[in-house]
Amino acid sequence: MLKWLLLMALGWIVYRIVVPRSRDHGRQREGSIEMLKCAECGVLFPETDGIRGSEANFCCAGHRDTWLSNR
Numbered sequence: 585m586l587k588w589l590l591l592m593a594l595g596w597i598v599y600r601i602v603v604p605r606s607r608d609h610g611r612q613r614e615g616s617i618e619m620l621k622c623a624e625c626g627v628l629f630p631e632t633d634g635i636r637g638s639e640a641n642f643c644c645a646g647h648r649d650t651w652l653s654n655r
């Protein structure tokens with residue numbers, strides 16, 4: 585049981601070290617463009633495309649309207 589706890593702790597530490605670095609690499613490749621997630625369909629799109637709302641971001645006006653009407 586203790587062995588599993590140590591393995592989980594080690595995995596968590598490795599995850600914490602690896603994940604922020606891979607995110608930084610992604611940002612450098614994309615330049616200054618931030619990727620946003622559509623609140624309706626979950627697709628990723630550059631911040632220059634789509635619609636940015638005050639509460640959520642959307643890939644198109646149709647999904648913004650659908651999301652707002654479902655609230």
Ligand SMILES: [Zn+2]
Nearest residue numbers: 622625643647
């Ligand atoms: Zn969408």
